[in-house]
Structures are given as structure tokens and as C-alpha cells.
Amino acid sequence: MxxxxxxxxxxxxxxxxxxxxxxxxxxxxxxxxxxxxxxxxxxxxxxxxxxxxxxxxxxxxxxxxxxxxxxxxxxxxxxxxxxxxxxxxxxxxxxxxxxxxxxxxxxxxxxxxxxxxxxxxxxxxxxxxxxxxxxxxxxxxxxxxxxxxxxxxxxxxxxxxxxxxxxxxxxxxxxxxxxxxxxxxxxxxxxxxxxxxxxxxxxxxxPSMWDLDTHVLLDESEVPSTGPHRLSAEEIRWIDVWDDFVTTLLEVRDGTPLPGFPIWADEFRDVPAITSSTPKWKADFLRKNSEFYVEHRDAIDTWLARHGGLAGFPPSRRKLEWQAQDAPSLWATAMHFRPSGIRAKKPTYLPAMVAITQTSIIGPRRRRITVREGARLQGLPDTFSFEGQPQSASFKQLGxxxxxxxxxxxxxxxxxxxxxxxxxxxxxx
Structure with a gap:
């Protein structure tokens, strides 16, 4: 010893x-x-x-x-x-x-x-x-x-x-x-x-062999029916609208995956809004969004009209960061609600847990991960107890x-x- x-x-x-x-x-x-x-x-x-x-x-x-x-x-x-x-x-x-x-x-x-x-x-x-x-x-x-x-x-x-x-x-x-x-x-x-x-x-x-269902996620019968891991109606709406975007564009593009650069709905325009003071990195994204819009104008305009131009969406939910490669749907990915947008990845391994509220959403389960699942990601045993404190404190400690x-x-x-x-x-x- x-x-x-x-x-x-x-x-x-x-x-x-x-x-x-x-x-x-x-x-x-x-x-x-x-x-x-x-x-x-x-x-x-x-x-x-x-x-x-x-x-x-x-x-x-x-x-x-x-x-x-x-x-x-x-x-x-x-x-x-x-x-x-x-x-x-x-x-x-x-x-x-x-x-x-x-x-x-x-x-x-x-x-x-x-x-x-x-x-x-x-x-x-x-x-x-x-x-x-x-x-x-x-x-x-x-x-x-x-x-x-x-x-x-x-x-x-x-x-x-x-x-x-x-x-x-x-x-x-x-x-x-x-x-x-x-x-x-x-x-x-x-x-x-x-x-x-x-x-x-x-x-x-x-690492592509990781499978969340096998190695991390609880059986749904073990997941509480209420709690912070459940998505709000507003969050479901954000995902549903962008899922419609994903499936619509995949159909228009004959299954070709979406681009990996950040997609900004407010920058769908014929001419990118670039000035002499626009940082180079941002100018590059603005050009790419403009080119993407021009290429798929009819489908994007129809999508925007179908959802009221994303009225009521906060700025950070008017952006999509698609990193899920050939996933067929946004609901088929692992998501994060980030200040930079909704980030989507393939549901194999997850981004690092952090000490702020960016808990992973498991699209196929239509919920966030639970504290128990977060503990598994950190290698802690299922006997580990967070009893007596709110989930936000537990996730902060795990992060x-x-x-x-x-x-x-x-x-x-x-x-x-x-x-x-x-x-x-x-x-x-």
C-alpha cells in the first residue's frame, strides 16, 4: 500500500x-x-x-x-x-x-x-x-x-x-x-x-467505435421524467426548425453533407456585408454563407418563410455549426447550445464537460445527459452520490x-x- x-x-x-x-x-x-x-x-x-x-x-x-x-x-x-x-x-x-x-x-x-x-x-x-x-x-x-x-x-x-x-x-x-x-x-x-x-x-x-448507448447512457426507464435534462418546448422548437433546414438541404443537395463552416441565418444574402473593418476570419464566413445562400436560394427562402424568418429566435439560436458529417438529421446528432450557435456532432464521443451550462443533448434520446451519465464520462462509479445538491452544482463539479x-x-x-x-x-x- x-x-x-x-x-x-x-x-x-x-x-x-x-x-x-x-x-x-x-x-x-x-x-x-x-x-x-x-x-x-x-x-x-x-x-x-x-x-x-x-x-x-x-x-x-x-x-x-x-x-x-x-x-x-x-x-x-x-x-x-x-x-x-x-x-x-x-x-x-x-x-x-x-x-x-x-x-x-x-x-x-x-x-x-x-x-x-x-x-x-x-x-x-x-x-x-x-x-x-x-x-x-x-x-x-x-x-x-x-x-x-x-x-x-x-x-x-x-x-x-x-x-x-x-x-x-x-x-x-x-x-x-x-x-x-x-x-x-x-x-x-x-x-x-x-x-x-x-x-x-x-x-x-x-475512437469512432465509441457508442454512447453502450458505454454511457442509462436505459430510458432509469431516467427521471422531469428535471433539467428534459428539453423545454422552446428548445425543441429551435431543434425542430433547424432539423427541417438540415433535412431540406440534404434533399436539395442529393445527400451531400452540409458544409462545416458556421451557418448564419442572418447572413443569407446575395452580397456579404463586409466592410474594411470586418476581421478576416469573419469576412471568410460571410462570403461562404452568401455563396451557400445563392446556391440554394429557393430552398432556404422557402424554409425561412415556413418558420416566420426565425422570429423570436435569440441570436445564438439563429446559427448552426454542423460538424456531424453525413448524419441524416439534427435529431440524429449530439448537440450543444453554445453562444456561437447550435453545434451538432455525430453521437459517438462527446465534447468536454465544462463548468458552465453547456450540457450535451443526445438527439436520438431527445434530452440532455443526466448527472449519472456525466459521472460515467468522468470515470466515476455508479455508486457515486451527488445527493443533497442541485444538478447545476453537480455538473459544475464534473466539469x-x-x-x-x-x-x-x-x-x-x-x-x-x-x-x-x-x-x-x-x-x-
């Missing part, structure tokens, strides 16, 4: 992976009170209590004074440290933003406790071009602390793993940093650029979470679990 600590723990994706690999949790830190309650509700019986301290700690900052006095010794440090400083949805100030410096709170723990293995997770953008300095600072800091880590980020997604290895049908690219403690001199001497895992399907797996299956696979592939087992056996001897 090895011991681990779970920092920025959320609802326990790391806990599920590490305890499943034989680990014992000896310390948890999570600042969000709702997430703490769900964590304790599910994993509380599997966290080693400490006399005079709460079972789950809150803010990590007061715990990382020079002596890190409240944190027990451990073999593995796991942390999904805050991603807002690096996320595309934020200001991308990185390590210069206050929250970005929380990495250095992790570094203080590493300096004091020297766990044998670390596994850190963050959004893919952490390794993007705007954060090269941040990435280099993190890697340099870890090597100075004696951890052997790769210069090249490990970026991986659960949809690239077959189900028997922990994969799930969700595109969720995340950066993982796995390191083993070998001492500063060796960490720098053995520095290389080999990622722990390449971003490609594993063991010949073809902020880590894929448990990917964590387990990366630990196995990196050799970290084998190292822990060897050192445990050597200590016992």
Missing part, C-alpha cells in the same frame, strides 16, 4: 484512481464547500483521520507555511491545481496572476515532504504558446526539487483510451505532469523531452473534475505504480 494526498481535490477523481490502485488517502484539501461535502459523502470513510484536524481541509495557502506542519508524510502528491490562469476562457495571465502562484504552494509541500511520485493536471492551454514561460518555470522548479519530469507536456484525452483501459467517450484534452523523485542532480542530468504518453489512440483503439480513467492509465504507463510497489516491498524487507 502507498499513501497519497489529494490537493485541489474537487469531488475526488484523483482519489478514485489512486485508491483503486491500492493507495490510502492521508490528506485532502478543497476550498469549495459544496465539493468538500460531496467528496466526504463519497470518500470520507477512506480518508485517514488526523487528531485535532478536520477530515477535509479547506484553503491550501495557510497549510503551506515553511514547516507545512499540518500535512502528513505521503508517497504520492496529486493535484488538479486551478486552471483559470491558463484557461482560454480566462485572461491567461498565468503565473503572474495570484491564482497561478498556487503552484508554488504545491512546490512548498514537495520541498518539505519529498513524496516519491507527483501527478499534476491542468487544462491543455497551460502548455500552449502563450504560457511557454509558465511551463518552463514549472518544469525548472520541479527539477530543482529533485523530480524527473519531461520538457514536453503529456496531453491526453479519455476518448483515446479503449473502455477496458479506463477510457470514456469524452474529448477532454488535459495536460498531465508525472514526476518521480530522483534528486536534483539526476533530475537535471536525465532531463529529456519524451512525454509520458503521446496523444494518440491506445492499443489500436479507434471541473479530472478523468479518473486517464489518471490511472498514466500512472501505470509512467511506471510510477511499479516504482511505488518496489519501494514498498523494499521497505517491508
Amino acid at each position: 502507498f499513501t497519497f494526498i489529494d490537493l485541489f481535490a474537487g469531488i475526488g477523481g484523483f482519489h478514485h484512481a489512486l485508491s483503486g490502485a491500492g493507495g490510502q488517502c492521508v490528506f485532502v484539501s478543497e476550498i469549495d464547500e459544496q465539493a468538500k461535502r460531496i467528496y466526504e459523502q463519497n470518500w470520507g470513510d477512506h480518508v485517514t483521520p488526523r487528531e485535532g484536524r478536520p477530515l477535509l481541509e479547506g484553503d491550501i495557502i495557510p497549510l503551506t507555511d515553511p514547516e507545512v506542519q499540518h500535512i502528513p508524510d505521503h508517497d504520492v502528491l496529486a493535484a488538479g491545481f486551478p486552471c483559470q490562469p491558463f484557461s482560454k476562457s480566462g485572461f491567461q495571465r498565468g503565473i503572474n496572476e495570484t491564482r497561478g502562484t498556487l503552484f508554488f504552494n504545491i512546490a512548498k509541500i514537495l520541498e518539505a515532504k519529498r513524496p516519491r511520485v507527483i501527478i499534476l493536471e491542468n487544462v491543455r492551454n497551460l502548455a500552449g504558446p502563450r504560457h511557454r514561460e509558465t511551463w518552463s518555470t514549472i518544469i525548472r522548479t520541479l527539477r530543482d526539487l529533485g523530480y524527473k519530469v519531461s520538457d514536453t507536456p503529456t496531453v491526453f484525452s479519455p476518448h483515446l483510451l479503449p473502455p477496458e483501459l479506463g477510457g470514456t467517450p469524452q474529448i477532454r484534452d488535459r495536460v498531465f505532469i508525472v514526476g518521480t523523485h530522483v534528486g536534483r542532480e539526476r533530475a537535471w542530468a536525465e532531463a529529456d523531452s519524451t512525454p509520458t504518453l503521446e496523444r494518440k489512440p491506445v492499443d489500436g483503439w479507434n 471541473n473534475g479530472v478523468s479518473a480513467g486517464v489518471v490511472g492509465f498514466i500512472l501505470r504507463e509512467s511506471g510510477a505504480l511499479e516504482l511505488l510497489a518496489e519501494q514498498t516491498q523494499a521497505g517491508a524487507a
Whole structure:
């Protein structure tokens, strides 16, 4: 058995992976009170209590004074440290933003406790071009602390793993940093650029083989008849109208799939509305929409007239992002209601769950995914409970979470679990 600590723990994706690999949790830190309650509700019986301290700690900052006095010794440090400083949805100030410096709170723990293995997770953008300095600072800091880590980020997604290895049908690219403690001199001497895992399907797996019905979706008899997963009459109308567009245009085009560029109903015109100040990317879409309209004018005008020119549709529902290739109908796709429009994809693997309301709609089921199905996408067991909170909070927590299956696979592939087992056996001897 090895011991681990779970920092920025959320609802326990790391806990599920590490305890499943034989680990014992000896310390948890999570600042969000709702997430703490769900964590304790599910994993509380599997966290080693400490006399005079709460079972789950809150803010990590007061715990990382020079002596890190409240944190027990451990073999593995796991942390999904805050991603807002690096996320595309934020200001991308990185390590210069206050929250970005929380990495250095992790570094203080590493300096004091020297766990044998670390596994850190963050959004893919952490390794993007705007954060090269941040990435280099993190890697340099870890090597100075004696951890052997790769210069090249490990970026991986659960949809690239077959189900028997922990994969799930969700595109969720995340950066993982796995390191083993070998001492500063060796960490720098053995520095290389080999990622722990390449971003490609594993063991010949073809992601197009994912099937939501088999791997994620509940039987409809298990789905509540009411709740946020049910579509409103207005949402059904939006889909029905655009489904009429899809089927009409497919018939006119003799089955040729719709184009992949964003289709903007307000830009169906003979001459695109382009001025000297129009950004190049937008001008390109405007031209394409105009050309598409001119080519199919009669069918599009008839469709618009049939639906009152989309009267009452908000701007974001007057757009269609067709990424479903040869799907025969909008209701045959997986959809997202996005600020940029209704995005449609083939119903194999789903886009990443996020911490805002963009829950996937499963067209053939005519509903959104449920919280239980969202938990399956994150590799959590069906016994996992969100009892006592609204579904919006549960989806927020899932959107902020880590894929448990990917964590387990990366630990196995990196050799970290084998190292822990060897050192445990050597200590016992």
C-alpha cells in the first residue's frame, strides 16, 4: 500500500484512481464547500483521520507555511491545481496572476515532504504558446526539487483510451505532469523531452467505435421524467426548425453533407456585408454563407418563410455549426447550445464537460445527459452520490473534475505504480 494526498481535490477523481490502485488517502484539501461535502459523502470513510484536524481541509495557502506542519508524510502528491490562469476562457495571465502562484504552494509541500511520485493536471492551454514561460518555470522548479519530469507536456484525452483501459467517450484534452523523485542532480542530468504518453489512440483503439448507448447512457426507464435534462418546448422548437433546414438541404443537395463552416441565418444574402473593418476570419464566413445562400436560394427562402424568418429566435439560436458529417438529421446528432450557435456532432464521443451550462443533448434520446451519465464520462462509479445538491452544482463539479480513467492509465504507463510497489516491498524487507 502507498499513501497519497489529494490537493485541489474537487469531488475526488484523483482519489478514485489512486485508491483503486491500492493507495490510502492521508490528506485532502478543497476550498469549495459544496465539493468538500460531496467528496466526504463519497470518500470520507477512506480518508485517514488526523487528531485535532478536520477530515477535509479547506484553503491550501495557510497549510503551506515553511514547516507545512499540518500535512502528513505521503508517497504520492496529486493535484488538479486551478486552471483559470491558463484557461482560454480566462485572461491567461498565468503565473503572474495570484491564482497561478498556487503552484508554488504545491512546490512548498514537495520541498518539505519529498513524496516519491507527483501527478499534476491542468487544462491543455497551460502548455500552449502563450504560457511557454509558465511551463518552463514549472518544469525548472520541479527539477530543482529533485523530480524527473519531461520538457514536453503529456496531453491526453479519455476518448483515446479503449473502455477496458479506463477510457470514456469524452474529448477532454488535459495536460498531465508525472514526476518521480530522483534528486536534483539526476533530475537535471536525465532531463529529456519524451512525454509520458503521446496523444494518440491506445492499443489500436479507434475512437469512432465509441457508442454512447453502450458505454454511457442509462436505459430510458432509469431516467427521471422531469428535471433539467428534459428539453423545454422552446428548445425543441429551435431543434425542430433547424432539423427541417438540415433535412431540406440534404434533399436539395442529393445527400451531400452540409458544409462545416458556421451557418448564419442572418447572413443569407446575395452580397456579404463586409466592410474594411470586418476581421478576416469573419469576412471568410460571410462570403461562404452568401455563396451557400445563392446556391440554394429557393430552398432556404422557402424554409425561412415556413418558420416566420426565425422570429423570436435569440441570436445564438439563429446559427448552426454542423460538424456531424453525413448524419441524416439534427435529431440524429449530439448537440450543444453554445453562444456561437447550435453545434451538432455525430453521437459517438462527446465534447468536454465544462463548468458552465453547456450540457450535451443526445438527439436520438431527445434530452440532455443526466448527472449519472456525466459521472460515467468522468470515470466515476455508479455508486457515486451527488445527493443533497442541485444538478447545476453537480455538473459544475464534473466539469471541473479530472478523468479518473486517464489518471490511472498514466500512472501505470509512467511506471510510477511499479516504482511505488518496489519501494514498498523494499521497505517491508
